[in-house]
Amino acid sequence: MGRVLTVLAVAAIGAGIWYVFQCCDAPQVPKLDLDEWWGPKDLKGRTDASIRPFHVKFDEALIQDLKSRLKNHRPFTPPLEGIGFEYGFNSKTIETWIQYWAEKYNFTAREKFLNQFPQFKTNIQGLDIHFIRVTPQVPQGFKVVPILLMHGWPGSVREFYEAIPFLTQQRPGYDFAFEVIVPSLPGYGFSDGAVRPGLAAPQTAVIFRNLMHRLGFKKFYVQGGDWGALIASSISTLFPNEVLGHHTNMAVVQTNCNYLKLFIGSIFPSLVVDPSLADRMYPLSNFISYVLEEFGYFHLQATKPDTVGTALNDSPAGLLAYIVEKFSTWTRLDHKKKLDGGLEFRFTKDQLIDNLMLYWAPKSITTSMRFYAENMSDKTRNMKLEQIKTPVPTWALQAKHELFYQPPSFLKVKYTNLLNTTVLDDGGHFLAFELPQIFAEDVFKAVKAFREFHVKKNKTEL
Numbered sequence: 197m198g199r200v201l202t203v204l205a206v207a208a209i210g211a212g213i214w215y216v217f218q219c220c221d222a223p224q225v226p227k228l229d230l231d232e233w234w235g236p237k238d239l240k241g242r243t244d245a246s247i248r249p250f251h252v253k254f255d256e257a258l259i260q261d262l263k264s265r266l267k268n269h270r271p272f273t274p275p276l277e278g279i280g281f282e283y284g285f286n287s288k289t290i291e292t293w294i295q296y297w298a299e300k301y302n303f304t305a306r307e308k309f310l311n312q313f314p315q316f317k318t319n320i321q322g323l324d325i326h327f328i329r330v331t332p333q334v335p336q337g338f339k340v341v342p343i344l345l346m347h348g349w350p351g352s353v354r355e356f357y358e359a360i361p362f363l364t365q366q367r368p369g370y371d372f373a374f375e376v377i378v379p380s381l382p383g384y385g386f387s388d389g390a391v392r393p394g395l396a397a398p399q400t401a402v403i404f405r406n407l408m409h410r411l412g413f414k415k416f417y418v419q420g421g422d423w424g425a426l427i428a429s430s431i432s433t434l435f436p437n438e439v440l441g442h443h444t445n446m447a448v449v450q451t452n453c454n455y456l457k458l459f460i461g462s463i464f465p466s467l468v469v470d471p472s473l474a475d476r477m478y479p480l481s482n483f484i485s486y487v488l489e490e491f492g493y494f495h496l497q498a499t500k501p502d503t504v505g506t507a508l509n510d511s512p513a514g515l516l517a518y519i520v521e522k523f524s525t526w527t528r529l530d531h532k533k534k535l536d537g538g539l540e541f542r543f544t545k546d547q548l549i550d551n552l553m554l555y556w557a558p559k560s561i562t563t564s565m566r567f568y569a570e571n572m573s574d575k576t577r578n579m580k581l582e583q584i585k586t587p588v589p590t591w592a593l594q595a596k597h598e599l600f601y602q603p604p605s606f607l608k609v610k611y612t613n614l615l616n617t618t619v620l621d622d623g624g625h626f627l628a629f630e631l632p633q634i635f636a637e638d639v640f641k642a643v644k645a646f647r648e649f650h651v652k653k654n655k656t657e658l
């Protein structure tokens with residue numbers, strides 16, 4: 197009897213709160229300044245719209261300086277007995293990585309590898325934006341569709357190198373292939389960082405939308421993970437008439453309504469999530485300890501990016517530990533118990549050092565971390581983009597070891613045309629990098645569904 201009453205009481209309170217949240221007015225789509233200037237003031241009106249070819253170049257001075265810093269690092273503090281990556285990057289393991297970077301990593305060969313796709317720079321709103329653009333080689337008459345692929349932190353355009361060939365080739369069962377545009381986020385890799393505060397995900401969405409317009413694409417598809425997922429979602433929210441479809445491999449919708457559902461689900465999981473997937477969300481205490489243990493970097497970068505940046509920009513060993521560590525736990529949380537962090541479970545040293553070089557060579561670690569501070573600013577939060585619905589057809593690819601999982605009912609709160617979700621039983625946070633073939637296949641599936649959605653919509657509108 198007591199239990200029945202408790203259930204009824206919780207249900208009644210829950211229903212009441214639910215009703216209140218559902219009835220809250222959604223904020224209006226904010227009007228962002230499409231020409232907001234992020235570069236030095238004296239350059240305003242003096243930049244042009246040219247698109248210049250770009251090549252990665254690790255020059256001799258950079259390589260010699262890097263090698264000498266790697267070889268002359270001070271002795272590391274030995275790890276504690278029996279410890280893998282629980283305290284962070286294991287200092288015994290790091291020796292092998294430093295040795296590899298200084299002596300085996302072939303800068304010439306890797307430079308060549310990184311230059312295998314055409315790359316460019318163009319100035320948008322005062323910032324030189326670096327991007328890869330690959331146009332598929334397909335027979336005449338074959339449909340080519342543009343897609344913007346966006347990385348996050350601590351990744352780079354390097355995450356997409358293995359997937360690009362799959363996306364730009366004909367695939368059995370599909371009558372289209374992708375023209376891929378892969379930009380470095382502002383302040384990441386070879387893209388300039390802003391010179392004044394305020395450049396967060398919504399403003400980056402404007403920059404990338406302007407980039408697509410400059411390349412001649414008035415309508416396009418978007419894809420993203422990590423910050424790239426938030427930017428892809430922001431473009432879909434701000435420019436719903438320009439985005440043909442939105443594919444995300446980190447789908448999260450953080451509204452009060454969803455927090456409430458999350459909480460109700462912690463008592464009655466079957467109300468919010470399919471039982472076979474409940475362990476991706478609950479018990480909530482697992483999630484909370486996960487956040488407390490793994491998100492220290494986030495708080496640091498959202499508050500004091502320049503302080504930690506001073507150290508990381510000066511020490512390649514420090515940068516390696518700080519960045520590469522994330523590829524251990526974000527790929528598989530339990531790899532933290534391993535002495536080598538399980539880093540080579542899905543990645544090679546060359547792959548992860550390539551990514552590192554895109555922070556070291558352009559000295560972009562500090563500007564990359566500032567993105568956290570900007571996204572946490574009142575200005576960004578007050579836009580409440582997460583609460584604004586978007587009709588852009590959306591598809592979520594949900595890896596088993598992604599940092600968060602939300603069921604379709606949560607995602608539909610924002611993405612009213614969520615066409616489907618792919619629930620993977622494998623993979624982690626850096627999905628395009630880790631499982632490029634599976635990633636590409638899912639992007640094809642999604643875009644096929646987006647195209648069918650538009651055809652159907654056109655028919656019913658006629």
Ligand SMILES: *[C@@H]1O[C@H](CO)[C@@H](O)[C@H](O)[C@H]1NC(C)=O
Nearest residue numbers: 300301302303304305306308
């Ligand atoms: C490094 O790569 C270049 C270009 O691929 C190659 O010619 C050279 O032999 C390589 N060096 C070593 C030490 O393997």
Ligand SMILES: *[C@@H]1O[C@H](CO)[C@@H](O)[C@H](O)[C@H]1NC(C)=O
Nearest residue numbers: 426450571572576577581582
């Ligand atoms: C970034 O800011 C937006 C808007 O406040 C918020 O919805 C989102 O959760 C933030 N993302 C991260 C990863 O902090």
Ligand SMILES: *[C@@H]1O[C@H](CO)[C@@H](O)[C@H](O)[C@H]1NC(C)=O
Nearest residue numbers: 614615616617618619641645
């Ligand atoms: C979504 O995907 C599942 C699994 O691939 C499939 O069975 C289902 O028919 C799809 N639903 C829609 C609406 O396309």
Ligand SMILES: *[C@@H]1O[C@H](CO)[C@@H](O)[C@H](O)[C@H]1NC(C)=O
Nearest residue numbers: 647648649650651652653654
């Ligand atoms: C749908 O209609 C619009 C304009 O009416 C057109 O531009 C677009 O190409 C059509 N899309 C498809 C998939 O047929």
